[in-house]
Amino acid sequence: MADNNRQPTDPAWESKVRASFARQTFMRFIGARIAALAPGRCAVEVPFRSDLCQEDGFIHGGIVTAIAANAAGYAAFSLMPASSSVLGIEYKVNLDEPTPGERFVATGTVVKAGRTLSVVESEVRAEADGKSSAVAHMLATMMCSAKTEAGHGA
DSSP states (O other), X not given: OOOTTOOOSSXXXXXXXXHHHHXXXXXXXXXXXXXXXXXXXXXXXXXXXXXXXXXXXXXXXXXXXXXXXXXXXXXXXXXXXXTEEEEEEEEXXXXXXXXXXXXXXXXXXXXXXXXXXEEEEEEEEEEETTEEEEEEEEEEEEEEEEOXXXXXXX
């Protein structure tokens, strides 16, 4: 069950999250973007590209996992203090079914926000022709740490 009563401790939480995401060169490389953002919730989407596929033409599990982890991380980061950085420290992912899609959307939702550790769930869905199918589910633990110098942390 999601912890929907949490409010951001940083009044500039949205710009902090978007600026951190913009620094992620891997997300830019795969064409991912933040599709939706609210306190304790983040959706990251990536369009289908054939160069992001595995040998059978499905989007690679590494891409699915990457957007699920980012959605989880930024959902948690939205509730963290201004002088912090987010770091994923553990996750378990179930790749439910290889599913074709025009775009893939990972939605991370904070289950429990703590001072140091937050538990977040992510669901990844494939979308095509107005239909949406589950591709993966992730349970992740994110750590709030002290902000580090540029290039070394969020």
